[in-house]
Amino acid sequence: MPDDLSAPSSTGTSIGTSGGRFVRNTWYVAAWAASVEPGKMLARTVLNTPIVLFRTADGTAKAMPDTCPHRFAPLSMGTILPGDRIQCPYHGLEFAADGQCVHNPHGTGAIAAGLHLKTITAVERHSVIWVWLGEKTPTPESIPDFSPLDTTAPEFITEPGYLHMKAGYELIVDNLLDLSHTTYLHAGILGNDETVHAKITVEQDGDVVAVSRGINDITTPGLLATLATWDSPRGDQIQTIRWFAPSTLSLKTGSKPVGRPESEGTGFWAIHLLTPETETTTHYFYTAARWNPLTTDPAKNAEIRAHIYKMRTFAFAEQDAPVIEAQQRRITQLGDPKPTLLAIDAGPVQYRRILDRMIRED
Ligand code: FES
Ligand SMILES: [Fe+2]
Known part of the structure; x- marks a missing residue:
């Protein structure tokens, strides 16, 4: 993959702009x-x-x-x-x-x-x-599938999180569909020096965009390490985030023993539900539901549940929000500058194309 993605800019995609463009019929x-x-x-x-x-x-x-x-x-x-x-x-x-x-x-x-x-x-x-x-007839069948929240036992689901973000929803989707930032912004918690070398794969299924970042035999980042039960600090990274138009995302994240099948790994579904309040403010609802929990002790599971909530809230509120909100202020100040894209922007570019089409059709 090239280091710059000139094609998306030349096709007129509006990635990186201050946004404020809504799909109403959804x-x-x-x-x-x-x-x-x-x-x-x-x-x-x-x-x-x-x-x-x-x-x-x-x-x-x-x-x-x-x-x-x-x-x-x-x-x-x-x-x-x-x-x-x-x-x-x-x-x-x-x-x-x-x-x-x-x-x-x-x-x-x-x-x-x-x-x-x-x-x-x-x-x-x-x-x-x-x-x-919207004005069109509501279609309940088009509500995205977040069934891990229905099928996971309560002790494996973190408490409901909420943040009021002073940034447009598109900047937050950009953040989530490009998890390379975890190496820098969330170093030690959600990413580390090794995770930046993950191989990025972007797939589209209908209007759903999935971005995977696989990398094997790395030091398991801090939060995921607290879930792992195998006898090594290293593991293979499992990370696929799906975007459902216009602004909800489901990330399957986790790790597994090096070279072993996913069934021997563990992690959580990280749920991100974004709702535009205004052009430049967003309601951010989040939670996490563990998949294949390998720990059985109720006290340990209660501790992990609280820890996942605490660390994710810290990561979003204290690490992501200050940067994304400052980014929004800068974009507003400079009047919608056009970004110079990197290889890591493949996911954001893909979803913006779909969003652009939906806004036109809306
Ligand atoms: S009845 Fe609602 S404002 Fe008068
Ligand atoms: Fe983040």
């Missing part, structure tokens, strides 16, 4: 399911749109615009009434869960067409609540 993660508690409302902005999340009396997750059509008070400041109605805190208009205005306590009680809210479809799946803000 699913975004609005919240961890557990953070939408019965009887409470959760306000969140997705694609520049304030929405409110809540549950009906039977526990079904719902979403609606968080702006009253009367005088724009946030409905999330209001009350959930019996009958799954949301009452505006200001002058008492009431809305059904599908956004229809169902009660006007004033005047004749007439409900003008402009009092109805747009319907926002919400689906609870894989421990999160997905929302569809």
Whole structure:
């Protein structure tokens, strides 16, 4: 692979720009399911749109615009009434869960067409609540598959993580689809001097882009070493990250004894769910689900669970976020400069082509 990828730039791909380009007709993660508690409302902005999340009396997750059509008070400041109605805190208009205005306590009680809210479809799946803000018909079958979150025992899944990032989602996808940065930004935790020499393979299956970084017989990086049970500090690296349009990723990472089959290895599915809040801010939900855990002692597994969460949170919040947020500020300051690409950008280039097409078609 050449050290520079001139072809992608010449085809007009917009890799490295400050972004702020959204696909609207698709699913975004609005919240961890557990953070939408019965009887409470959760306000969140997705694609520049304030929405409110809540549950009906039977526990079904719902979403609606968080702006009253009367005088724009946030409905999330209001009350959930019996009958799954949301009452505006200001002058008492009431809305059904599908956004229809169902009660006007004033005047004749007439409900003008402009009092109805747009319907926002919400689906609870894989421990999160997905929302569809586009105009086209929602397609629940197109929600990406994060089934390791459904099939893994709770003691092997880390607690739900959340970061508010002051950077556009595309910069974070770039970060995740190019894990060469682990050698530098996460030295000792997620990468080391040897992992930078991994062989990068990019594959595309439909609109899913997979980037693999295999390298054998290396010192197992710190976090993965805490999961390994074999009697050597060395192992073969297992690392394939998949991007699901527009902004969720699933990384299978781990290690195995040198020269041995993957079934003798161990690691975790690293789940990254990115949701644009605005052009330059992103909701970042993350967790990890262990695969083939080789440790059986409950105390040891509890320790590993806490350790994976702690080290990943440190890596994202203290190592990735400062650089990505500074990168965003620089890109904004310089007015969308064009990057000079390296071999490591093969994955980011591939996904940006797909994203560009989807934004055009949207
Ligand atoms: S602002 Fe909501 S009823 Fe007036
Ligand atoms: Fe990182």
